[in-house]
Amino acid sequence: MSIPTQVNEAIQTHYARSDLGSVILAALEKAGKDVDRLTLEDLAPVDEFHIRGRAATLELARAAGLDATKRVLDVGSGVGGTSRCLAKEFGCRVTGIDLTEEYCGAAAVLTAKIGLADLVDYRQGDATNLPFDDASFDVVWTEHVAMNIPDKSRLYREMHRVLKPGGTLAIYDILAGPSGPVLFPVPWARTPETSFLVRPDELRTLLEAAGFMVTSWSDTTDAARAWFVSLAEKIRKEGLPPLGFHVLLGADFQAMAQNQRRNLEEGRIVLAQVIANKWAPPDPGAQPTPTSGRS
Template identity: 75%
Template sequence: MPNQVNEAIENHYTRPDVGSLILAALARAGKNLDQLTPEDLTPIDAFHIRGRAATLELAQVVELDAEKQVLDVGSGIGGTSRCLAQKFGCRVTGVDLTDEYCRAAAMLSAKVGLQALTDYRQGDAVNLPFEDDTFDVVWTEHVAMNIPDKARLYHEMYRVLKPGGMVAIYDVMAGPSEPVLFPVPWARTPETSFLVEPVELRQLLEDTGFVISDWTDSTEAARTWFASLVEKIQKNGLPPLGFHVLMGSAFQAMAQNQGRNLQEGRIVLGQIVARK
């Protein structure tokens, strides 16, 4: 069963040769492909609600610095890893189920000169290909929604963290007024969506052995951000560079449902930091 779920999730995210699609979109947006900066990639890089702002807020809570070894679980095309490496000088390893994303991530990191601080491995979040006690910070944004075995996920994060290390989570959770309307950016149907309520997530983390040090509900900020995004798309259409390059033609319906899910309390957002 888990393999079938993984296959369905990979199919959901994989677009053939996504790296070339991204480069073509950058060229259409007027970017010089020989002189790309991390900022040029921002409209497509931060594939999560509230984008780079949310990433930097979480990084401040974790007190990231250049001494930290970071693992980004569910690293996608590498946007978060590049943001953290650029802003804080830390070394970031990304792991993602989708091989196509790992290749695109490495290519884009090289294009913006961050290949020395970032590297990417194809792998499964519930069976991480790393030794025990390896990382100072395990980071994850908008990933757990696709993982049914949450206990195993957080156990693996705990295992690869050094003693005293931190897990940094920014995730979508089940809201008080389910069910979720599909399709959404993480799933086209309920079969690949596995949301837990905040109280369940807290219990899972504590059962794993984590001590929670920060828990922020960021649902309201997400609602405002999403309303503004949808309004922009309705007014100006899709920009040359945006998440639709990754998700294809279904993205507009996904974005509308995501907005409704937030407004109607079907999903909530949380920023959580916990220590091993």
């Protein structure tokens, strides 16, 4: 069973914008960028659609031990900012998958524009029914995605299935805080009907039930709060810049940003960076380790 159809449709309606690739390129041009000579840095204000942007991505990548030998699946790849960053900074081969067709198309356009199409590709699909063979990836990666997925048990089982034995799951996600319900709208949902947050202890239980061993857990809420307070204050004083998340979400991102600031300040949400591994069974053909001592 995948995500219920009505939820899927509501999520896609929340994120979809017609001809998004052209909208982003027009915004880049308006911001003074040469769209025929784009760099990863040019795209940074719009393409890493999560709290703390590229800094958070690089922190998670280092924690996950990424390098050029890794085959990575980016679940919920959006317009491709994270996948491009991983390919550029670490030389990884990355496949992105996203529920929203318009995001996949925009991601492919932007990736080609900065010359990374040989390392990165995109598929439209459902994260709870991944269109990949078992044990296909060294790393499964996800940033700010599970908040829109009700069936988290299936989500993490699917991630476990497509990972190679000994592979790594890298998560950076928004979780339910201790202080009450989320104030809407927020960047991932305009109403509670498409928001499915779990508490940190619930996430740990879900991962372990799916077969993962959690090896690292960092609460990054303080850094997230400082970053979003700064962003919200800048928007309040200066209005929306030519290039930013509002290009993806529309003018009501201003209200979303103020709510997100309150959600962080009031403890309604928390942030976690989590590394977990798929247990690898012992190799039956391995030779026993020699021991010292007299026989």
